[in-house]
Amino acid sequence: MTATSDTEAVKPPSAASRRPWYSTIAPRVFFPAAVIILVFVAAAVIAPDAMSNVIGTIQEQVVSSFSWYYMLIVSGFVLFSLWIGLSHYGDIKLGPDEEEPEFGLKVWFSMLFAAGMGIGLVFWGVAEPLNHYAGIPNRATGITQDESGAQDALVQTFLHWGLHPWAIYVVVGVAIAYAVHRKKRPVSIRYALESLIGKRVNGWLGDAIDIAAVVGTLFGVATSLGLGVLQIGAGLDFLDIVSDPGNLTYVVLIGVISLLAIISVVTGVKRGIKWLSNINMGLAGLMMLIVLAFGPTLFIFKDLVQSIGAYLQNLVAMSFNTTAYEGEDGNAWQGFWTAFYWGWWISWAPFVGVFIARISRGRTVREFVAGVLLVPTAVTMLWFTVFGGTALYRELFGEGGLVGTDADGNPTVDTEASLFAVLEALPGGAVLCVGAVILIVLFFVTSSDSGSLVVTMLSSGGDPEPPKWHRVFWGVLEGAVAVALLFAGGLSALQTVAILIALPFSVVMLGMCASIIRDFRAERAAMLRAQRKLQREQLTEHVTNSLIDEGLVDPNGANGSGDVERGGATVSP
Template structure:
């Protein structure tokens, strides 16, 4: 049997774009099996969406006024809201977060994994090494600085419900497995859903960089109407409170560092508000003076300093113990993954309280960060296939988290085992500094931690404010400075209110309001996953594969029926179709 094949249609990133000056071919008239040439939308400033910005800004200001004028009443309402959320929807956070892990892995392993986030055959915009490096930077932040020591040592000293008493032989493995459960596959699978939806829509369909734009397959024209505006408003609120939680953690850690380094005994939340105010002013100055490149340079320096800090602790700390901890932690995580994923409040009051402080807070925190991180990883992933995207997004940051927590958590656990009380050293925000006090150059490394957290604060507020500005200005990639500054100041102010709501235990205020604010966005994420699948089903590559399978099967049946083994497959115009129009001759 021989085969006559029609020339394959290929697209090269170096080839000139399709002509648009003479007889342009509208995208809507292309056959659904063909890959259209689309331009990335949102380069020009689209202008302020007065409804989206006006409503979200008004609610944010009202929240701030309420928090500063009547902190006690806000604390009571947020506490009651948390109780209702945990009692009625805790299962939703647990179920959907694990479902997103299964979902993105299924996408990567399915036939959809070959779809390119761009034109067919388009090469990746960034080399793999650069892409991995940027993914590493996205995985670092205030959260890893704050919880690098505190989470492993807390789970070691006070094991999660159902994992045995303190000091049991498996306490180390359970502590590290629980920490990795919160920081590896689950958060990055959540980010991957948004990143895929945005990257596919922008680079494959030419849509705006809006969460609502990704709902076009599900909502049609309503994605650009009131329903779409509500979706973008929910994304802004999620980003606002999620970012504020991170900034609040940073303020807690800087206050602790100042106490240890300077001997300053200041207590109370007033100092936290002052720290947030100073760092917010630094952010506003960077936004107004247009030193974005300077912030980018500082962020890169921050990554280097974070690596230096980790290497320092690795070499001066219990190096062999840390090396042994890496495979042990990974094995324990894999072994206990199913059990940890299924843990809910049904196991009792103690488990429900523990989940509120840890797992569900984390899932809500990650959900609230999805607009920011999703847009970031979408921006750097043009030209990657879905399979490459999911593999990189899940594995690279997870590996970074594994190494980070084994170094800092391992150092703290070893100190705890040898008589230095890290777990009882004040609040969780001070445990990193207490760990560093056990090693040489303690003052220098403590100052380094505060510098790292401060820069993460400024650059984090900058990035989150740009995302909120993009959502407020119809998807433009360069929102106006006033809009960016407004959201930056609002983020700092919301962080202050969240800390004040927590009272003496400021961390509880951050956790409470983050969980409540993220609840509506869970439903947005579920809709986003459904919309993405609907989009992928009608992708040109999928249509071609369906056409090819059906056409080849029919042709082979007809050929064997009529000619046995001696037949040829060829591509000709359907005689029943209308005759092709003769090209005009000059």
């Protein structure tokens, strides 16, 4: 049963209509968001050191004050996602009741996975387990450099890339998909909170929500793009193509790959983005199978089963571990790892949520939760076990060399180049390293083009097919933000901004949960009322037909109503 509203939905502008450029934007969202981002870019380029200091100071305050909040709400999102998927609300269709899904299961999964975290998996697949194993930035979690520590390192990685991030995407994706496909609203974050804030959704509050989503998306995607070019530069250095890459190299890489992303986003979802997503998944799957085949295959399978068990056994404790007893070391660890990840995923949530909502028309809530929460989590665990497990096996039982020490004797890991070091040791290592660089570039492009499309839809008032000039504008600005963040402090600045941007949008996500509950309860109540009415009508018809068959009722009664006279009294069936 399709949910309806007492008011007509605001119809998005048509991309096909011939109108001046300024009529294809939502000015109260487009201009404030663009100004905020341009001011940040200018400040980071003009005074990078000052901006770096400001970012560092804010990070320390946010992490020390709000890391517990991130841990609490993200764990809550996991429970919320499981609840709506397993409850009777799971039968609700994200679209008209009789509509079939727009994309097949394989294509749907490829697009949501590539957009969701593909580039992050490539960057951290080897590096994160090694960093945890080495105790970087410190040993706040008590992980040791032995077999037990290696297991703990992989399980900690599962926490950061498993159910929790995908639950964040479920919350935003379901809220938007229900508003867009079920309630016929424009593609916009604000309408996901309509049942909570009412008519204010079309006022300044709705504008503020969309502005926060646009800014958060730009910075979240730029963080990933920054990580991507750091690893591409490390790969080119590893292959002796570019020696000791610096900021100039990164700027050129961002420019070239942003251009490819712009070309992709201009062609639309059903062409460029769809094709690149399928290529991404195929290439990533092939590389994973090669590492599985030529790496420590038996160890990987054993490690996968054992690590999944350890993850499930320790999931609750890890989900609520705020490192409260570790003091400043605990704050530093949270800022580098868990708090950073939760902030990163939340900053990505508007982008990924809108995108997967856009491609999930026709699926039920249960299908959506299963597809977005469970399947990617399983694939992610396999990915990290294959790549991270191979690296840990080499460090424990092989030639080592992936974890070193600095001048002060502190453990170090070459985060950007560790993937290439692992691939080089396998048969055909040089070819695998080239393939890894290509894979990173493709994931870079799909993240950027999907992000550009989402930001364009949000800042155009919800047009699902926004004009091409608009897509190009945001694609260029994404690249500029990535450059600015690299100038303002590299990886540290990228991580910090992700944590900061997530704070305001996390409040929006809590509002989405409340709105989803209201909408689902209202639809469930309407469905039950309709079922009871239908049952009453069927019962009445059945009783009437039975009385007619027994000759107790004249079907052509005096008043044509089917009433029957008994003992001088008129009785209605």
